[in-house]
Amino acid sequence: xxxxxxxxxxxxxxxxxxxxxxxxxxxxxxxxxxxxxxxxxxxxxxxxxxxxxxxxxxxxxxxxxxxxxxxxxxxxxxxxxxxxxxxxxxxxxxxxxxxxxxxxxxxxxxxxxxxxxxxxxxxxxxxxxxxxxxxxxxxxxxxxxxxxxxxxxxxxxxxxxxxxxxxxxxxxxxxxxxxxxxxxxxxxxxxxxxxxxxxxxxxxxxxxxxxxxxxxxxxxxxxxxxxxxxxxxxxxxxxxxxxxxxxxxxxxxxxxxxxxxxxxxxxxxxxxxxxxxxxxxxxxxxxxxxxxxxxxxxxxxxxxxxxxxxxxxxxxxxxxxxxxxxxxxxxxxxxxxxxxxxxxxxxxxxxxxxxxxxxxx
Amino acid sequence: xxxxxxxxxxxxxxxxxxxxxxxxxxxxxxxxxxxxxxxxxxxxxxxxxxxxxxxxxxxxxxxxxxxxxxxxxxxxxxxxxxxxxxxxxxxxxxxxxxxxxxxxxxxxxxxxxxxxxxxxxxxxxxxxxxxxxxxxxxxxxxxxxxxxxxxxxxxxxxxxxxxxxxxxxxxxxxxxxxxxxxxxxxxxxxxxxxxxxxxxxxxxxxxxxxxxxxxxxxxxxxxxxxxxxxxxxxxxxxxxxxxxxxxxxxxxxxxxxxxxxxxxxxxxxxxxxxxxxxxxxxxxxxxxxxxxxxxxxxxxxxxxxxxxxxxxxxxxxxxxxxxxxxxxxxxxxxxxxxxxxxxxxxxxxxxxxxxxxxxxxxxxxxxxxxxxxxxxxxxxxxxxxxxxxxxxxxxxxxxxxxxxxxxxxxxxxxxxxxxxxxxxxxxxxxxxxxxxxxxxxxxxxxxxxx
Numbered sequence: 062x063x064x065x066x067x068x069x070x071x072x073x074x075x076x077x078x079x080x081x082x083x084x085x086x087x088x089x090x091x092x093x094x095x096x097x098x099x100x101x102x103x104x105x106x107x108x109x110x111x112x113x114x115x116x117x118x119x120x121x122x123x124x125x126x127x128x129x130x131x132x133x134x135x136x137x138x139x140x141x142x143x144x145x146x147x148x149x150x151x152x153x154x155x156x157x158x159x160x161x162x163x164x165x166x167x168x169x170x171x172x173x174x175x176x177x178x179x180x181x182x183x184x185x186x187x188x189x190x191x192x193x194x195x196x197x198x199x200x201x202x203x204x205x206x207x208x209x210x211x212x213x214x215x216x217x218x219x220x221x222x223x224x225x226x227x228x229x230x231x232x233x234x235x236x237x238x239x240x241x242x243x244x245x246x247x248x249x250x251x252x253x254x255x256x257x258x259x260x261x262x263x264x265x266x267x268x269x270x271x272x273x274x275x276x277x278x279x280x281x282x283x284x285x286x287x288x289x290x291x292x293x294x295x296x297x298x299x300x301x302x303x304x305x306x307x308x309x310x311x312x313x314x315x316x317x318x319x320x321x322x323x324x325x326x327x328x329x330x331x332x333x334x335x336x337x338x339x340x341x342x343x344x345x346x347x348x349x350x351x352x353x354x355x356x357x358x359x360x361x362x363x364x365x366x367x368x369x370x371x372x373x374x375x376x377x378x379x380x381x382x383x384x385x386x387x388x389x390x391x392x393x394x395x396x397x398x399x400x401x402x403x404x405x406x407x408x409x410x411x412x413x414x415x416x417x418x419x420x421x422x
Numbered sequence: 423x424x425x426x427x428x429x430x431x432x433x434x435x436x437x438x439x440x441x442x443x444x445x446x447x448x449x450x451x452x453x454x455x456x457x458x459x460x461x462x463x464x465x466x467x468x469x470x471x472x473x474x475x476x477x478x479x480x481x482x483x484x485x486x487x488x489x490x491x492x493x494x495x496x497x498x499x500x501x502x503x504x505x506x507x508x509x510x511x512x513x514x515x516x517x518x519x520x521x522x523x524x525x526x527x528x529x530x531x532x533x534x535x536x537x538x539x540x541x542x543x544x545x546x547x548x549x550x551x552x553x554x555x556x557x558x559x560x561x562x563x564x565x566x567x568x569x570x571x572x573x574x575x576x577x578x579x580x581x582x583x584x585x586x587x588x589x590x591x592x593x594x595x596x597x598x599x600x601x602x603x604x605x606x607x608x609x610x611x612x613x614x615x616x617x618x619x620x621x622x623x624x625x626x627x628x629x630x631x632x633x634x635x636x637x638x639x640x641x642x643x644x645x646x647x648x649x650x651x652x653x654x655x656x657x658x659x660x661x662x663x664x665x666x667x668x669x670x671x672x673x674x675x676x677x678x679x680x681x682x683x684x685x686x687x688x689x690x691x692x693x694x695x696x697x698x699x700x701x702x703x704x705x706x707x708x709x710x711x712x713x714x715x716x717x718x719x720x721x722x723x724x725x726x727x728x729x730x731x732x733x734x735x736x737x738x739x740x741x742x743x744x745x746x747x748x749x750x751x752x753x754x755x756x757x758x759x760x761x762x763x764x765x766x767x768x769x770x771x772x773x774x775x776x777x778x779x780x781x782x783x784x785x786x787x788x789x790x791x792x793x794x795x796x797x798x799x800x801x802x803x804x805x806x807x808x809x810x811x812x813x814x815x816x817x818x819x820x821x822x823x824x825x826x827x828x829x830x831x832x833x834x835x836x837x838x839x840x841x842x843x844x845x846x847x848x849x850x851x852x853x854x855x856x857x858x859x860x861x862x863x864x865x866x867x868x869x870x871x872x
Binding site: 079080082083084086087088090091094095097101229230232233234235236237238240241244245247248251252259299356357360361371372375376378383386387390391394395398 | 704707708711721723724725794798801805809823835837844847848852854855856
């Protein structure tokens with residue numbers, strides 16, 4: 062028993078260290094890529110020098126100064142600006158600073174972006190965008206997940222029925238991503254029929270009453286949610302249905318049927334139970350996925366979420382912002398992977414934590 | 423293996439998918455023969471002189487089938503063809519050159535107006551003072567309207583008649599509407615209809631001795647070619663044609679590069695175990711944390727947007743992806759199979775065991791996977807293009823959609839602009855997906871017996 066506990070602790074620690082290592086390495090790579098391996102600092106320095114020079118020469122009194130004095134003044138102010146932005150230090154040092162600010166979740170100040178309320182704190186900007194991403198992707202992901210789960214169960218029960226064959230035939234339509242269907246939906250419902258809005262989150266100006274606001278929000282959410290459903294629902298129903306079918310062809314299911322158990326009991330005990338680890342994994346990744354939103358879908362529907370925030374951060378090469386979004390995702394991912402190991406062991410007796418290299422997964 | 427593939431014949435969707443893929447390959451071959459790579463790039467880049475005679479945002483010509491009146495096409499008249507040039511010597515030694523550009527305008531109705539009217543002229547003369555140009559318009563009814571007098575002429579001159587603000591105030595409506603309708607005063611602009619008949623433009627200039635000039639009138643229509651044109655007058659057909667091979671090559675190469683490499687590396691990692699496996703697993707974990715799409719956007723933003731560089735990065739990033747984990751689990755099972763032990767017992771080398779025995783075992787899983795990921799890469803290219811990170815010079819379907827989106831084509835009602843590339847993307851994606859789904863059922867018998 063004591064030996065077991067020790068092995069478990071050792072294994073837990075090992076996993077945590079490895080995942081932590083992966084997060085650190087991945088984020089440092091992101092820092093390097095975003096800064097073009099340090100090249101971006103040269104660009105930044107150049108920009109600052111130019112801005113300072115322009116500002117100094119613009120002042121009328123300065124124009125009377127002799128050139129050498131003027132140059133000294135520019136030089137001094139440029140140095141100050143470099144110090145302010147931390148550009149007086151070498152990139153290696155700066156890159157670790159970026160990394161540590163991100164890893165410690167203090168996130169720091171954004172270099173180019175401001176929140177609508179005027180804050181430059183990465184944390185405030187993210188918090189401002191988070192609700193809109195969560196309301197769209199939270200609702201749609203949950204609806205799609207449970208719809209596909211129950212539809213798949215229903216279809217696996219009626220294998221070969223017309224509904225089943227229809228889903229199988231239409232499953233390839235999910236090979237197109239959601240934003241792609243979004244364009245079609247906008248064309249039909251906004252451009253031709255003019256019944257639903259083109260994009261955005263609420264009407265402009267936003268309705269004053271809470272009810273009006275909610276109704277407007279729902280109206281704006283119909284198309285993006287439908288687009289996501291078109292881009293993924295059928296394929297996931299198909300995949301889950303096949304998955305359930307494979308498990309319902311096991312011998313123990315036949316035995317349960319022979320015993321005369323009700324189909325509901327069979328489903329719960331013999332089909333859902335062994336597929337639970339997979340379903341939970343998918344659900345976990347779904348929850349993590351919500352964090353990032355969908356970059357292109359948000360772009361197509363002009364949705365002010367984390368996805369469009371990422372795009373603007375990348376367009377402005379705003380390192381703290383990009384890292385801020387990434388570090389939270391990385392932590393969520395690592396944490397989920399870590400938790401999943403134990404969840405498997407709890408719900409699936411065949412899996413033993415730290416049971417050596419023969420383990421599945 | 424081959425016998426299995428033949429079973430595909432039992433799936434109508436698979437046959438349909440293969441037929442569509444075959445058709446797309448034929449289109450690609452045609453595109454590459456009819457329009458060489460460098461020519462396609464030159465045409466798509468556009469620039470002065472390439473698309474001057476195309477209308478902006480013209481609908482495809484087959485829209486005629488759905489309209490009451492035939493949609494106007496572009497009419498070009500120049501000195502080289504129907505134009506009549508007369509030269510008259512003036513007493514001061516200069517030449518008075520008059521060019522008459524007659525043309526028949528066969529379109530009428532509310533939608534019968536052209537979109538633009540432009541007069542191009544090229545002059546050759548010696549001297550420093552610019553010659554003066556005067557332009558007159560003759561309607562079928564025999565009226566003569568003076569459009570411009572004493573217009574200083576450059577050696578290469580373009581007179582945008584539709585943008586002439588004086589004409590706009592004179593007609594009280596767009597110049598092209600005024601020019602092609604009966605200029606009956608009092609008829610509101612929205613109710614005017616185009617009048618068909620023989621029109622002509624008379625251009626006149628006095629040039630120093632030895633000078634000469636040629637003129638070309640372009641009456642831009644509303645419909646053009648099989649696919650229409652975009653906001654930069656480019657024929658969208660170029661992008662639709664060349665988008666096909668680019669989409670196929672991109673999708674297939676990315677699929678081959680990622681699935682095959684992942685598959686082989688997973689096999690090797692599992693077989694040798696130990697350090698190799700450990701390193702592969704760590705790389706996979708690191709890679710899973712790095713978000714693919716933002717990284718691609720960054721690369722496009724900071725380094726280069728070349729399609730081929732993007733392709734390389736996509737392949738590199740999808741080698742150590744979630745599929746690695748899946749394959750590894752499968753190989754771990756397969757490794758314990760008795761026939762592998764038998765192979766080792768007879769002394770097969772590691773290399774032989776991996777490539778001859780271990781990898782082939784998982785091929786049935788690999789093949790459907792491979793075909794099903796092709797559409798995701800085809801759409802990934804389109805996604806990047808829609809985000810504005812498409813290859814700057816290559817004509818791809820995604821870039822057409824991007825152009826249409828930035829020009830708010832849907833809002834302006836230019837549906838053809840978005841729909842044509844989108845439908846092609848959809849057809850391509852569905853075709854591969856259909857084949858992939860059928861392959862999945864053929865190669866995974868457990869799916870068939872249930």
